Amino acid sequence: MPAATRHLPAIFHDWFAARGWSVHPHQQAMLDRAGDPALLLIAPTGGGKTLAGFLPSLAELADGTHQGLHTLYVSPLKALAADIKRNLRTPVDDMALPIRIEDRTGDTSYTQKRRQRADPPHILLTTPESLALLVSYEDAPRMFAGLQRVIVDEIHALAESKRGDQLMLALSRLQTLAPGLRRVGLSATVEDPPAIARMLARHPDPCPILLADPGPAPDIAMLQTDAPPPWAGGGATYAIPAVLEAVKQHKTTLIFHNTRAQAEIFFHNLWLANTDDLPIGIHHGSLAREQRERVESAMVAGQLRAIVCTGSLDLGIDWGDVDLVIQVGAPKNVKRLVQRIGRANHRYNAPSKALLVPANRFEVVECVAALEAVQAHDLDGDPKGAGPRDVLCQHILITACAGPFHADDLFAEVRSVGAYAGLTRADFDACLDFCATGGYALRAYDRWKRLLQTTDSKWRLRDPRAALRIRMNIGTIQDTDTLKVRMKGNFKPLGEVEESFAATLTQGDTFLIGGQIVRYEGLREMTVEVSRDATKTPKIATFMGTKFANSTQLSQRILRMFAQDDWPGLPAHTAEWLGLQRRYSKLPEADRILVESFPHEGRQHICVYGFAGRNAMQTLGMLLTQRMEELGLHPLGFVATDYATLIWGLEAVTDPAPLFRAPDLRAGFETWLSGNAVMKRTFRGAATIAGLIERNLPHARKSGRQATFSSDILYDTLAKYDPDHLMLQITREEALRGLVDFGRIEEMLQRTAGRVDHVVLDRVTPLALPLFLEQGRIALAGAGRERLMEDEAAALMAKIGMPAD
Amino acid sequence: MLCVSDLHLGKSDRIARRSGVMLPPYEVQETLDRLASDIAATDPRQVICLGDSFDDLAAADSLGDDMRLRLTSLQAGRKWVWIEGNHDPGPVDLGGTHLAQLQVGALTFRHIATSATAEVSGHYHPKHRLAGRSRPAFVVDATRIIMPAYGAYTGGLDCMSPVIRQLVGPRALAILTGHKALAVPLA
Numbered sequence: 007m008p009a010a011t012r013h014l015p016a017i018f019h020d021w022f023a024a025r026g027w028s029v030h031p032h033q034q035a036m037l038d039r040a041g042d043p044a045l046l047l048i049a050p051t052g053g054g055k056t057l058a059g060f061l062p063s064l065a066e067l068a069d070g071t072h073q074g075l076h077t078l079y080v081s082p083l084k085a086l087a088a089d090i091k092r093n094l095r096t097p098v099d100d101m102a103l104p105i106r107i108e109d110r111t112g113d114t115s116y117t118q119k120r121r122q123r124a125d126p127p128h129i130l131l132t133t134p135e136s137l138a139l140l141v142s143y144e145d146a147p148r149m150f151a152g153l154q155r156v157i158v159d160e161i162h163a164l165a166e167s168k169r170g171d172q173l174m175l176a177l178s179r180l181q182t183l184a185p186g187l188r189r190v191g192l193s194a195t196v197e198d199p200p201a202i203a204r205m206l207a208r209h210p211d212p213c214p215i216l217l218a219d220p221g222p223a224p225d226i227a228m229l230q231t232d233a234p235p236p237w238a239g240g241g242a243t244y245a246i247p248a249v250l251e252a253v254k255q256h257k258t259t260l261i262f263h264n265t266r267a268q269a270e271i272f273f274h275n276l277w278l279a280n281t282d283d284l285p286i287g288i289h290h291g292s293l294a295r296e297q298r299e300r301v302e303s304a305m306v307a308g309q310l311r312a313i314v315c316t317g318s319l320d321l322g323i324d325w326g327d328v329d330l331v332i333q334v335g336a337p338k339n340v341k342r343l344v345q346r347i348g349r350a351n352h353r354y355n356a357p358s359k360a361l362l363v364p365a366n367r368f369e370v371v372e373c374v375a376a377l378e379a380v381q382a383h384d385l386d387g388d389p390k391g392a393g394p395r396d397v398l399c400q401h402i403l404i405t406a407c408a409g410p411f412h413a414d415d416l417f418a419e420v421r422s423v424g425a426y427a428g429l430t431r432a433d434f435d436a437c438l439d440f441c442a443t444g445g446y447a448l449r450a451y452d453r454w455k456r457l458l459q460t461t462d463s464k465w466r467l468r469d470p471r472a473a474l475r476i477r478m479n480i481g482t483i484q485d486t487d488t489l490k491v492r493m494k495g496n497f498k499p500l501g502e503v504e505e506s507f508a509a510t511l512t513q514g515d516t517f518l519i520g521g522q523i524v525r526y527e528g529l530r531e532m533t534v535e536v537s538r539d540a541t542k543t544p545k546i547a548t549f550m551g552t553k554f555a556n557s558t559q560l561s562q563r564i565l566r567m568f569a570q571d572d573w574p575g576l577p578a579h580t581a582e583w584l585g586l587q588r589r590y591s592k593l594p595e596a597d598r599i600l601v602e603s604f605p606h607e608g609r610q611h612i613c614v615y616g617f618a619g620r621n622a623m624q625t626l627g628m629l630l631t632q633r634m635e636e637l638g639l640h641p642l643g644f645v646a647t648d649y650a651t652l653i654w655g656l657e658a659v660t661d662p663a664p665l666f667r668a669p670d671l672r673a674g675f676e677t678w679l680s681g682n683a684v685m686k687r688t689f690r691g692a693a694t695i696a697g698l699i700e701r702n703l704p705h706a707r708k709s710g711r712q713a714t715f716s717s718d719i720l721y722d723t724l725a726k727y728d729p730d731h732l733m734l735q736i737t738r739e740e741a742l743r744g745l746v747d748f749g750r751i752e753e754m755l756q757r758t759a760g761r762v763d764h765v766v767l768d769r770v771t772p773l774a775l776p777l778f779l780e781q782g783r784i785a786l787a788g789a790g791r792e793r794l795m796e797d798e799a800a801a802l803m804a805k806i807g808m809p810a811d
Numbered sequence: 812m813l814c815v816s817d818l819h820l821g822k823s824d825r826i827a828r829r830s831g832v833m834l835p836p837y838e839v840q841e842t843l844d845r846l847a848s849d850i851a852a853t854d855p856r857q858v859i860c861l862g863d864s865f866d867d868l869a870a871a872d873s874l875g876d877d878m879r880l881r882l883t884s885l886q887a888g889r890k891w892v893w894i895e896g897n898h899d900p901g902p903v904d905l906g907g908t909h910l911a912q913l914q915v916g917a918l919t920f921r922h923i924a925t926s927a928t929a930e931v932s933g934h935y936h937p938k939h940r941l942a943g944r945s946r947p948a949f950v951v952d953a954t955r956i957i958m959p960a961y962g963a964y965t966g967g968l969d970c971m972s973p974v975i976r977q978l979v980g981p982r983a984l985a986i987l988t989g990h991k992a993l994a995v996p997l998a
Contacts, residue, residue, distance in 0.1 A: 450875075451827050453873075454824070455833075456832075456833060715964055715966030715967075719963065720834060723841055724835045724837075727840065728835060796993065798941055798995075799941060799993040799994065802996055803995065806998070
């Protein structure tokens, strides 16, 4: 390590002094430890984190002697790479340092990319996908030979997804190409820094963690409104006047929502009430890129007073002078809340200001629990599992694109990645076999293997031309199938909706997109055509069905609140409500399942309080109704929230305890899962990442639609003829872990250990009441779909005066 | 008579050969399983495969011995006609008669629809959407039938696409396959 690193060259001190700055302690610490093979910095937003990451590179490069690539910067967002390039130019230009900085993302031009490979800059800013692509080229060894440092920015965001696994696999390759490579991770506040450190470091290298001063505690409170929040719903319309008032009193406000649909509805209602015409914009991932960019630049230019947004604004881009963050809807996850609050006030040492707006009465409890958690610095998170094998399959193919490899070498390299440290040779070989032969029980591809072993026992591509197709399909981001939406007769897209949502639309339906109500006209060449509509309320408000589930930690905190004798911390209306529940029934407890039975409107209801989060409670509803069906209790439907599942049916449940027997629930889950849409969706994701399904094809023909077929067919075929195939193993593993949250049902069963309290009442209880107003009721009907189709067909035939049969 | 169209046998073989992507190699088995059960149910004197029976001619050659045997046993005791399609434009080394098109009474069986009347064709893999579900469908008007694809690994073209709409008259119907055949106007 050059001595320059530890002691910044004088020119740097002059530069800091000229701006009236001093080197932050954590920036100095990064310089002091610049020689460490791995280093993780945890710092709040606005703490000069990025500069802290780059200072050692700038110092090492200042004398102009280093040739070629020195530092690789990887961030989860393209926009972030561009942003950093701008910000980094300032010190480099001010000090006239001889350093070339370039970015490389999906947006970089072809010629620029080619030039970068032949003559790389000193500092290259890129994304995990672009890096994986670089690693797949034959000339990767030459390009990365002199690489000294890699900086992984917003590593906490990457750690949550397969993009992080892909990045770390790519780094294991780089480490072989450049053995002296030092790794630096920059992270926002997280619950488990050592887990991020293990992910970052080459296994089993140590990875010291530097904690920057977290700054003053955020000034965070629940929004006070005149009207109490409603019993159910997520619109928070009641709070619009108070939110507008808060916007008026601040320079720039970010208004976060948990889902895109909620953001759309809130934005719409905000505008209806915005009599002062305050400039307010909307930003979320379903909007067309041009529209998002317009909002972003207006924001940077300080032209907007507020932006209604979702997680698309979560990452550390500097959007200018935000002085208030409003979170509408309970923040289902404390860590995300803290990171969002960090978006306000980028001046170091000034507290961030935030307001929470509960959308309904139960969310008041959740918001208070979240506030307490923030004050106690009690962040949440679920431990990440072992490295996913579909990403490993893609990595094997990427490695093969770059040139022949020995299986032993690659295995050793892969095991140097923290997430794959426990990978067995058998599992690795199964992935390699999948890449080489398809891994089927029926060995059908002897002639057309993708990878062959040559006489020197190295693996290589059978057909080198396959490299092109593999490169075209690099990446682990799963775009849900979306369709563009545009005004009829206009070419400019308004945004995107999920294909499954578009499929439910019939002509005349109205929905919200980009803050306006539009009318569905029809589908034309995979584009949803709409027209303007003057109505005040859309017929269909929701697209993007996924909602965040409450984290385990937050649920536990709520249960602890329930155990209190009284609730001085809650608003009177909410405390009264909980008091009523205690008087008429019981408040749910952490170590017992509470089941209430009561009749309502001619149906028997049971309400199950499990506090396992929305996804798990939904899955539980599916499983319980299946059991009830078997027991002849004729369930008719159910609805789930983060804390409870309400089931209605024809017969009363007299003894609910047997419904919760773990082995029965598990067996029911197996059956239910195999035919489930979640499995098919998970399969599509895994198969796409592993290279079984290609997202992008060379020269895709426009008329080639009939040549492609649904991945569901592949899933069904495999399940029927090859049920133990690697892709099905991966699919099962992931469906169990993530989407359906069965793990949280297991957690609930363990914590309650068969202790079921059954309370029989003659009417609806206070705590169950909101569930009656909850949207997303699921009607149970096996033959229902067939029946629906028959009815619709008959209606259509009747219209043209023909019999249906 | 049993008529099936667009079996696309050997599709996974062709994809592997061309792109290196190895799909589950069970589609020949799956398609022939279906065909065997339909033949058992209808016991036809004649089977017409309406073109694109093989994903390409090389795929026909690479059919495994067990699958060839399977086909031979299905052909036993009945007339079997392979109509040529754009994917399989030449004869294949399997039993049965190979024809560009077949005339049966007033009806013409060919792979791709023409402007002629009294015609049964395939090629387009029509599908239709009803109550949010899309299924393979027959497209029918007074003068023609366009058959859905029969093969396991086949996608489809929406019946509402102009390509299909301009082939049929104004009173055309789509008949969805599935548990129960469902007819809907194609308007």
